[in-house]
Amino acid sequence: MTGGRHRTDRADRTDRTDRTDRTDRGGIAIEAAILVPVLLFFLLVVLAAGRVETAGGVVDAAARDAARSASLARTPAAAQQAGIQAAAVTLAQQGVSCQSISVSVVPAFAQPGTTGTVTATVTCDVPLSDLSVPGMPGHDSLRSAFTSVVDRYRA
Template sequence: MRRVGRGRSRAQGGAETGAATIELVFTVPALILMLWFLVFCGRMTDARLRVEDAAHQAARSASSQRTMSIADARAWSTAVEALKSAGTTCESLDVVTRGSVQSGGTVRTTVTCRVELSDLALLQVPGSADIAIEFASPVDVHRGTQRGPGTSGVSSSENRIVGAVP
């Protein structure tokens, strides 16, 4: 009759004793670094989406203005307000507006925000990243015009700008 042992003796399996502990010691820091990297990527994506939203709002606001100088000022103030309300802090902010505010034109706004990386992921990552987003917004073709015949006796081919002297 053979006797079944309760465990291995040191001579039989002693080389593997503590192997799980060593594997754990090497695996846990790698998993933590991967988790931090995922958090960093998520925060970068979030910052990019917030700057994209600010560029969208700035372009829409600029396209509703009558002159490019007013459109540029409105785009700047809208971008600053959108980033502030979103909780995004830019080391430097640049808002460039180009295009035409004439009826049927297109206004393009580029918002460039330099984001400090240590603020992004709470990991004390050195440096900063520039996030630049451009958004285009069409100017309404019928902006500032009357709606057609019957509103003031003017035919649809002769619509006038509201408030213009006849």
């Protein structure tokens, strides 16, 4: 009799295991179908934020280059032209395409023997389709300013 009892217990355990397996079928597929798009969305948001910050760094570099180039010029008109040209070159080299770009150079030249400054402000409207998902509408306006000292002993 004991032998029969073990068979029944084993059969009950097998039946319970089979029922549990049948009710859990497809659970992981449903969880994956829900979670994968959410995780991909968060990944794309993080990538887009990183691209916007990288473009902001390039605009910062363009403002620094514009101010430095303008500070080396001898006249305010030459400073304006050198600043615009330096900013455009930096943006092009780094691959940032602007829908519209504005470079403002404000020289505060002093007499030779005194220190002056040049402030360059670069504003760039970058299309979001270039930064994140291709075809994404809209743009982000990135702005940066930098001040460079004019050499007091320039001729």
